[in-house]
Amino acid sequence: MFKFFKRVSTVVGSELNAMIDKAEDPVKMLDQYMRDMESDIREADSAVAKQVANEKMLKRKTDDAQAKVEKRQNQAEQAIEADDEDLAKRALEDKADLEHQAELLKESWEQANQDTSELQHKLDEMKKEYQQMKLKKDALQARAETAKTKTKMNRTMSAIGSDDSRKGFERMEEKVLQYEAEADTSEDYSHESRSLDKAFERLNTNNSKVNDELAELKKKMGKD
CATH class of the missing domain: 1.10.287 (Helix Hairpins)
Structure with missing residues (x-):
């Protein structure tokens, strides 16, 4: 017992x-x-x-x-x-x-x-x-x-802290960096395109203004 x-x-x-x-x-x-x-x-x-x-x-x-x-x-x-x-x-x-x-x-x-x-x-x-x-x-x-x-x-x-986790983390970090680089490149291209368009707009605006002044001057001098 x-x-x-x-x-x-x-x-x-x-x-x-x-x-x-x-x-x-x-x-x-x-x-x-x-x-x-x-x-x-x-x-x-x-x-x-x-x-x-x-x-x-x-x-x-x-x-x-x-x-x-x-x-x-x-x-x-x-x-x-x-x-x-x-x-x-x-x-x-x-x-x-x-x-x-x-x-x-x-x-x-x-x-x-x-x-x-x-x-x-x-x-x-x-x-x-x-x-x-x-x-x-x-x-x-x-x-x-x-x-x-x-x-x-x-x-x-x-x-x-394992190798698989660390490598996976680094791989995702690289993808994020790649996305950011692509976004920056796209933004630069868009900015250059807009700048070129504005340059032509200014050129057209200036040419039109010059042509108008030239026509006015000829009219004034009887050269029309």
Whole structure:
């Protein structure tokens, strides 16, 4: 009944590393250990309750036997006072048998009482150890969860800095630079085209103005 607690105490001392080495889930395994310990405690509680009941029964029988012994003693004394030696003798003979039974019952009760005390002491130790294991389990589970989170973050950060990720990032950067270069080239071409159009517009405007002035001058000088 109590062997499991000793085994768990040994296991919990180095359970985290052992479970990780075996690819076991520490959180689930520790929960299972606690459930097993709870089951052991319930079993021990039941055994102690039965032992207490047995010890009380033996104590009651021992007291009853001792009371009968005292009763036969009193009856023997009453028979002597009544000058009935035969009745007194019978009472004393029965008293002897009852004393033997009472002695056996007393020995059984004393042993049962000792066993009950030992079992209750062990049960108290189990419950105390269970509370200690419960606190340690909570701490170990917190450490396990923290370790899992760190591992996950480290893997994520490692992936971010991997060659594939870096090369992909650089490739996208080159594409963006290419898009920007194409946009600048397109803008320069558009600007040159507009500048050329404006130059011809100014030329046409100037020629028209010159032609108008020339025609006006000829008209004025009668050369038209």
